Structure formats: structure tokens, C-alpha cells
Amino acid sequence: PVFKNGVPVFYVASRGHHTDIGGITPGSMPPFSKNLSDEGAAIRAFKIVENGEFQEGKLRELLSKVESDNPLATGARNLKDNVSDFKAQVAANNKGIQLVSSLIEEYG
Secondary structure: EEOOOOEEEEOOOOOOOOOOOOOOOOOOOOOOOOOOOHHHHOOOOOOEEEEEEEEEEHHHHHHOOOOOOOOOOOOOOOOOHHHHHHHHHHHHHHHHHHHHHHHHHHHO
């Protein structure tokens, strides 16, 4: 969130399409998936930054975990790239916070 006088006044967000988060085939959204777990990691909710700290260990754990009855299902195949992509999204959000904060300072 973007705060003014301690009150959240705006929210910034970024959306990403991560090409491989596990599943039954490399890539994303295999056409012959029968359930969500066939497509890879399904994360309900996760605070990726907590108290200003990027939660890399927990993120790696979530992307590596496979909850599927399908023996072909795997966790993310390239965790290094996944983590870098998420860090880039966090950086984009931080830049958005800076820019919106500058607008608030300038225009009130």
C-alpha cells in the first residue's frame, strides 16, 4: 500500500504469468490437465514480503511442493528464474509506491 499520514490511500500491484511453476509438463497450462495440480503450484495466499523482507525460503518451498496424484507432476523446474521473476515484480511494486508517493507529495 501507499500511505499518507499513516493511512493507506492507494495500492499498487503487478501481475505476472510465470512460464513454469511445475506441473505435468514444462511450460504452463498443459492442454490435457485434469485438475489444477496438473498445472503446477497453486498458492492460495502468501505474503511474499513480510516486515520488509522478501520471503525467498518460503517461496521456494511453495514452488517446489507437489500436491498431486499424478506421477508426472513436479515442482517448478527452474526455481532460480522463478525467484528472480518474483523479485522483479516486488521491485516494480516498490517503484510504483515511490512514484505514487511523489505524486501525493507534489499534488496532495
